[in-house]
Structures are given as structure tokens and as C-alpha cells.
Amino acid sequence: MKEVALLYDADYFLGRSQNLYNYLTSIYRDLHQFPELSFQEKRTSSKVAEELKKMGIEVKEKIGGYGVIGNLKGAKEKPLIALRADMDALPIHEETNLPFSSQHRGIMHACGHDAHTAILLGTAQILSEIKDQLSSSVRFIFQPAEEVNEGAKAMISEGVVDEVDEIYGLHNLPILETGKVAVKSGAMMGSVDKIEISVIGNGGHGAIPDMSIDPIVASSAIIQGIQSIVSREISPFEPVVITIGSIHGGSSYNVIPNEVKIEGTVRTLNLQTQRKIEGRLRELIENVAKSYRCSVKIKHINMVPPLVNWEDNVDCVKKAASQIVGENNCMEAQPVLAGEDFSLYLQRKPGAFFWLGCKPKKEEEVFGLHHPKYRIDESCIPLGSAILAMLVYMRISEIL
Numbered sequence: 001m002k003e004v005a006l007l008y009d010a011d012y013f014l015g016r017s018q019n020l021y022n023y024l025t026s027i028y029r030d031l032h033q034f035p036e037l038s039f040q041e042k043r044t045s046s047k048v049a050e051e052l053k054k055m056g057i058e059v060k061e062k063i064g065g066y067g068v069i070g071n072l073k074g075a076k077e078k079p080l081i082a083l084r085a086d087m088d089a090l091p092i093h094e095e096t097n098l099p100f101s102s103q104h105r106g107i108m109h110a111c112g113h114d115a116h117t118a119i120l121l122g123t124a125q126i127l128s129e130i131k132d133q134l135s136s137s138v139r140f141i142f143q144p145a146e147e148v149n150e151g152a153k154a155m156i157s158e159g160v161v162d163e164v165d166e167i168y169g170l171h172n173l174p175i176l177e178t179g180k181v182a183v184k185s186g187a188m189m190g191s192v193d194k195i196e197i198s199v200i201g202n203g204g205h206g207a208i209p210d211m212s213i214d215p216i217v218a219s220s221a222i223i224q225g226i227q228s229i230v231s232r233e234i235s236p237f238e239p240v241v242i243t244i245g246s247i248h249g250g251s252s253y254n255v256i257p258n259e260v261k262i263e264g265t266v267r268t269l270n271l272q273t274q275r276k277i278e279g280r281l282r283e284l285i286e287n288v289a290k291s292y293r294c295s296v297k298i299k300h301i302n303m304v305p306p307l308v309n310w311e312d313n314v315d316c317v318k319k320a321a322s323q324i325v326g327e328n329n330c331m332e333a334q335p336v337l338a339g340e341d342f343s344l345y346l347q348r349k350p351g352a353f354f355w356l357g358c359k360p361k362k363e364e365e366v367f368g369l370h371h372p373k374y375r376i377d378e379s380c381i382p383l384g385s386a387i388l389a390m391l392v393y394m395r396i397s398e399i400l
């Protein structure tokens with residue numbers, strides 16, 4: 001870090017974010033009440049665009065679906081620093097009983113993307129107020145469809161990060177105390193693959209199996225066999241999960257069906273391992289099916305790669321966050337195999353993704369992400385805004 005006197009310091013960004021508390025929580029509660037599923041974020045995105053325009057930020061809409069970008073011009077075009085928030089909700093029926101619970105039946109912001117959106121609007125507001133002092137430019141990326149792993153891909157294909165020099169994002173974490181941040185360099189979140197298998201036999205009477213080819217018995221052998229890839233072919237020091245989450249076949253106790261459909265997911269922290277498993281899954285499934293006289297159709301979809309943080313940018317996050325929450329509150333993150341399509345930006349551009357604590361104060365209100373009773377401590381919102389504003393300001397002032 002250079003020894004340069006900052007025109008704006010942590011107290012300034014914290015103070016501004018606290019002044020925005022009511023504005024930010026009202027945005028958050030509004031979005032929470034009207035959640036929208038992936039690629040349907042129409043209301044959310046127009047709200048975001050409207051707020052950015054009020055701040056005097058140049059706005060582009062309908063990018064990669066309902067994606068929005070805001071460009072805040074500093075003295076120079078480059079370096080261009082991007083910040084990203086996701087906006088979509090989940091097909092979950094909310095059970096929080098909050099006064100601002102979801103008004104959209106069966107849809108819930110159970111991953112806190114409403115908070116991410118409010119946080120980034122807060123950062124945009126804070127930085128727009130000091131735009132004359134910004135030596136280069138900032139891009140705010142409001143992304144649709146993170147939950148289906150499609151939104152980042154769609155926005156990237158429209159060139160939103162082509163000009164970007166580095167990119168940062170965050171995710172709330174309801175098991176981490178509010179006021180804490182967790183980050184690590186290298187792989188922090190898992191790759192996501194989806195596998196769809198059709199095991200095809202030849203149906204018939206359940207009492208005359210010798211006249212049939214039974215895809216149910218073959219499927220059970222396939223599902224058992226798959227786990228041996230994890231236990232026998234991958235180093236025990238390498239985190240890998242293969243989960244079969246769905247199996248459908250047959251409609252009666254005494255009929256052998258023609259076909260069984262199986263779906264599952266593969267998670268790793270390493271691109272080579274991801275590829276290796278993909279190849280071995282195909283071999284194992286085809287050969288086991290064949291040994292049971294069945295044929296198979298396999299569709300293996302690489303949804304997102306592992307999320308791998310860039311070391312230098314993680315350093316920047318740690319330094320900026322330390323200014324806001326204190327060095328002792330910046331923790332080393334434990335990797336998880338949940339996926340996050342921010343990984344696609346990090347494959348193209350340097351940057352970092354971090355966890356922001358949002359643990360509710362009452363223990364009985366703590367539920368994990370994607371839980372119907374999930375909720376956040378709203379005071380994480382201005383803190384998130386302040387951290388991102390501090391990070392960008394320090395980066396473009398070349399202090400980090």
C-alpha cells in the first residue's frame with residue numbers, strides 16, 4: 001500500500017453508507033416483496049435502472065436478458081473496475097413471516113440476491129457522489145439468472161466485461177456474523193456439472209424378467225458404481241461430490257419399465273478433476289449399462305467452472321475490507337462446493353469474490369441459504385456498500 005493521504009477514508013464511506021440505511025433497506029424490502037425468477041427479472045431490473053439514472057449514471061438495459069449495466073465515468077476510461085450483483089430469486093415458498101415477505105406465491109429471495117442488488121446500488125450512490133474525484137471508471141453489473149447458472153454467460157456473451165480490467169463481487173453468508181468478511185485466494189467455490197442419464201431396457205411382466213431387459217436393476221448398479229469414482233479414482237485430498245438427486249422409472253409394482261431417467265450433479269474445485277470425472281462417468285455408465293444388456297443416453301453439461309479467486313485481488317479485498325470492518329474481522333474462507341457463476345468472469349478477468357457476514361442476531365432466526373426461513377441481518381447492506389466503495393476507490397486511486 002502506498003503512503004498516500006486519502007481524500008476519502010473508511011470513516012467517510014462508512015458514514016455515507018449509514019446515512020443511506022433507510023434508502024437501502026427500503027430498496028431491499030421492496031425487492032424482497034416482489035421476487036422474480038431467473039430470466040424474469042423485469043420489475044427488478046427496471047427498478048435498478050431507475051435508481052441508477054437518478055444517480056446520474058449512464059445505464060444500459062436488457063443485456064443478456066434483464067441484465068443492467070451502469071457506467072460511472074471517472075477522469076480516465078481505464079482502468080475500468082467492475083462490480084457485480086445478481087438479481088434473481090428462487091422457486092421456494094417463503095416461511096419467514098417477515099412483514100415484507102414475498103408477495104409472489106412460490107417465489108422467494110432465499111439466496112439474498114435482493115440484498116446484493118441493494119448493496120451495489122448503495123455503492124453506486126456513494127461513488128456517484130464523488131465522481132469528480134475518481135481517477136478512472138467503474139462499471140456496475142446487475143446480472144440476471146445466477147440461480148440457473150446462465151446469467152453471467154449471457155452477459156459475458158454481450159461483451160460486458162470485454163473492456164473491464166478487474167471485477168469484484170460478494171455473496172451474503174447467514175452463518176457468518178454481520179461485520180465479518182471471508183475470502184481466500186485460489187479455488188473458493190465448486191464447479192457445477194449436471195448429468196442426465198437415460199437407461200434403456202426392454203419392459204415386460206414383473207414375473208417374467210427373463211423376457212425383459214430390466215433398466216431398474218441396471219440403474220441401481222450404475223448409481224452404486226458412480227461413487228467408486230470418488231472413493232477409488234480421486235485423491236482423498238481433492239474435494240469431489242457426485243450426487244444423484246433424481247431417479248424416475250416405472251409406474252407399477254409388477255411391471256418392468258422400458259426406461260429409467262437419472263439426474264445428478266458433479267462438484268469439484270479443480271478444472272482437471274472436473275474433466276477427468278466427466279470422462280470416467282461416461283465410461284463407467286456405458287459399460288455398466290452394457291453389462292446389464294441396457295443401452296444409455298448420457299448428457300453431461302458443464303454449467304460453471306470452479307470459482308478461482310486471483311491472489312492479488314484477494315489482497316485488495318482484504319485491505320479494503322479491513323479498513324471498513326477491521327483486520328480481525330477479515331477471515332480466511334473455507335472452500336465450499338456450491339457453485340456461483342461469478343466464476344465465469346474470473347476465468348476471463350482478474351478479480352475476487354468474497355463472503356459478507358449477515359447472520360441474524362437471534363440464533364433462532366439463523367437459516368442457511370435457500371431455506372424457506374432464510375433471512376439476513378439488514379445492517380450487512382450498508383456495510384457491503386461501504387466495503388465495495390472503499391475497494392474501488394482505493395483501487396482506482398492506486399493505493400492498493
Ligand code: NI
Nearest residue numbers: 111112113171
Ligand atoms: Ni446466491
